[in-house]
Structures are given as C-alpha cells and as structure tokens.
C-alpha cells in the first residue's frame with residue numbers, strides 16, 4: 480500500500496537528533512513530516528547512554544508505532560529514524576532501516592537515503608572476502624566497509640568507507656557516543672542541520688521537519704561533508720575535496736514538501752517560478768488554469784499570476800485513497816468510479832483549460848486527467864508541464880531506472896500529446912528550470928542534477944553503465 484501517484488518515488492527520508500531527553504518521540508514527529516518520502520516502512524533507533532535500541536516495521540509510521548509501547552521503549556537522548564520507499568532491495572522487514580550492527584567491541588546504527596551506483600560490485604567483492612549480508616538493500620554496504628577498514632581510528636574507517644561508495648547518499652550513523660551525518664560528493668540528496676532551544680542538534684532530509692519540532696535551521700550539509708555531533712557540539716569535516724554540487728532537481732519539482740528550503744531556496748517559491756516561466760514559454764490561447772493536486776498547485780499559481788488567467792480549482796484530490804483497501808474493478812472504473820481525482824464540471828465546463836502538472840512519467844496519469852476534464856465539459860485541454868521531459872533514467876535514488884518506462888524516451892512531444900489526448904503539450908525548458916530554481920552557486924547547471932532531462936550524469940554510472948548504454952541503443956531519444 481503506497482501513496483504512489485505516478486510511479487515516481489523518492490527513495491527515503493532520514494531524521495536524527497542528539498541531546499534531547501525525548502529523542503525518539505521527536506524523531507517520530509520529524510519522520511511524520513517526511514512521510515511523503517517513503518511509505519513502505521519506517522523505523523527509529525535510539526541511543527540510551529550508549530545502548531542502541533530499535534523498532535522498525537513495514538507500513539506507515541503511524542502503523543509501525545501504533546502501539547505506544549514501541550516508542551516508549553526507545554529511551555535515550557539520541558535517535559535516528561528512517562522512512563523507506565524501496566528502489567534497491569525487495570520489500571521485506573529485513574530491508575527496513577535504521578539498520579543495527581552489533582559487534583563484540585562496538586555497535587552502530589545506520590540510515591540511508593539514496594542509491595549507490597557501485598553497490599553490486601562492492602557487494603560481490605565483500606562477499607568474496609567473507610562478508611555476510613542480512614538484507615538485500617544496498618544501504619548495508621557502508622557498514623561492512625567501515626568494519627573491514629584497516630584504518631586504526633573510527634573516523635578514518637568511516638572516511639575510507641565513504642570514499643569507496645559511489646552514487647547518491649545521505650547517511651546518518653549512530654554510534655555509542657556520537658551521531659554522524661554524511662553526504663555524497665555531489666550532494667544529490669538534501670540534508671540539513673538544525674538546533675533546538677535546549678541545544679539539541681537535529682539532522683533531516685528536509686527542513687519541514689524542523690518546523691514541526693520547533694528547531695531552527697543552521698545550515699545544509701555540503702557535498703562530500705561529514706558532520707560529527709556529540710556532547711561537545713557540532714564538528715564539520717570532509718572525506719573528499721573532489722566535490723561539485725548537483726542536487727536532484729526533482730526535489731524542487733516534485734518530491735520535497737513545499738514548506739521545505741533546500742540550499743536557500745524555498746520549494747513552493749521555486750515551483751511558482753517554474754510555473755511563471757512555463758507561462759512565458761506557453762504559446763496557446765486558454766481561459767483558465769487548473770493545477771493537478773497537490774504537487775502542481777504552486778506551479779499553477781505562478782502560471783496564473785504570469786499569464787493573467789484565473790487559477791481555478793478544476794480538480795479535487797481525495798486525500799484518503801491510501802486508506803482504502805477496496806479498489807474498484809475495471810468494470811466499476813468504467814462506470815465512473817474514480818478514487819483519486821475528480822474534475823469539477825461547474826468550473827471547467829465550456830472552458831479552454833491549461834492543465835498544469837509537474838511531470839509526465841509513463842503518460843497514463845496525464846491521459847486519465849485529460850479525459851476527466853473533457854468528460855466534465857472542458858472544450859480544450861492544454862497540458863503544460865512545469866519541468867522538462869523525463870527522457871533518461873535516474874541512478875541516484877529515484878525508482879525509475881529504465882528508459883522503457885518513460886514516455887518521453889520513446890515518443891516525440893507531438894506523439895505524447897496525442898497519446899494523452901491533449902490539445903497541446905508544453906514542457907518547461909531545461910534552462911527555464913535552472914533559472915527558476917536559482918540556487919546561489921557557481922556549479923554547472925546552477926548546482927542541479929538535470930540528468931533525468933538531458934542524460935548528462937554528473938558522475939560515472941559504474942555498475943549501471945553497460946545497461947544504460949544498451950538502453951540508449953535500443954530506444955530513440957526525445958531530444959535527438
């Protein structure tokens with residue numbers, strides 16, 4: 480059971496805290512605001528004076544901790560937590576994080592957001608050297624690398640391990656006497672640090688979690704950085720100097736909550752600017768703007784403001800579909816039983832509608848929404864997408880790793896327009912996207928990864944290289 484809207488899912492969310500008597504409970508509230516980043520499983524690991532305890536299970540956070548005793552038993556002043564959506568490793572409780580590793584001389588916990596691109600080769604190498612993996616998730620690899628390092632001190636071991644894993648990662652590690660946060664050399668995934676009024680330090684995938692627990696944002700973790708948090712405060716260090724910011728642009732487009740800020744840019748504001756830029760690039764006549772709820776509403780606002788067209792609520796989302804176990808059969812669906820979205824005929828009837836959506840993945844959702852609007856009486860439906868066409872797979876933490884799944888990898892704009900039944904189809908340009916987000920940085924592409932759109936990956940693809948090359952030969956590209 481997931482909240483999946485269009486088969487484009489974030490891998491995970493992480494939250495950590497050090498120095499608060501209610502560490503596990505605050506982690507619960509922090510994770511609650513990160514639930515959109517993963518609904519498959521959740522877990523919290525606490526540090527009770529050096530003793531690590533954990534509870535994890537499949538399902539939403541509220542289901543995992545339905546029994547309050549499961550949270551009460553996690554005493555201690557430090558904690559890390561995780562909400563999971565699986566991209567690597569199957570759906571099983573063994574893959575739910577945080578992981579807990581106990582050795583005769585030490586113990587530590589681990590939570591990971593992202594996807595490693597050299598996981599397969601590292602795993603094979605480690606297994607040949609005798610490692611036994613207890614999950615099929617790539618997140619466990621770092622623990623083996625730390626443990627097997629011959630470096631004489633713990634920080635040396637962690638740095639060595641971090642320099643061996645490739646791809647997109649934001650890690651939280653809980654040791655007996657410290658909490659460690661680390662980010663990959665491109666900072667593909669977001670990770671921010673905050674402080675509570677009692678001095679407790681918090682780390683979160685998104686800043687929206689800080690608001691919920693009354694913490695103040697201090698700064699974002701930098702690419703290649705390692706942050707050590709203990710009773711003496713916060714210490715910033717790095718494990719590599721070979722860094723270049725390339726944060727995932729999909730965080731701004733679709734994944735992150737609108738109230739989060741990433742690298743100084745508020746997500747809602749960025750989406751509004753994408754909508755405004757899309758209006759400047761849009762070349763058709765229309766009467767009203769309708770955003771697809773929920774993630775496209777900010778872009779619709781920006782589009783309406785810029786174009787001068789009224790922004791109307793022409794589509795309503797049922798917020799409770801994820802709690803419904805009874806799904807309509809194909810027959811009932813044909814009779815008009817629609818679970819997720821309804822068109823408001825009183826709003827769209829007789830109107831030329833600009834339908835704003837944040838992205839098109841396979842095209843099936845867009846086709847359904849266009850049909851809904853037309854059945855409700857819209858005379859024309861012009862689809863305007865507040866991001867460029869998704870034509871390449873992601874290897875850094877999003878669950879689409881095959882070009883076959885992407886409609887834009889296999890069809891031109893005209894063909895896609897026809898398939899989804901729209902009167903026109905406009906995508907935001909890549910330059911328009913980069914300008915709209917507007918991170919203050921000198922890094923290429925405005926500090927963004929836009930590989931989903933242009934196929935130019937900021938890093939080598941390691942284990943995925945061959946598979947990716949093969950898929951390029953098989954399919955025609957949208958951009959060629």
Ligand code: SF4
Pocket residue numbers: 667726727728729730872873874875876877928929930931932
């Ligand atoms: S390829 Fe796309 S989804 Fe993946 S990190 Fe880059 S921008 Fe994000």
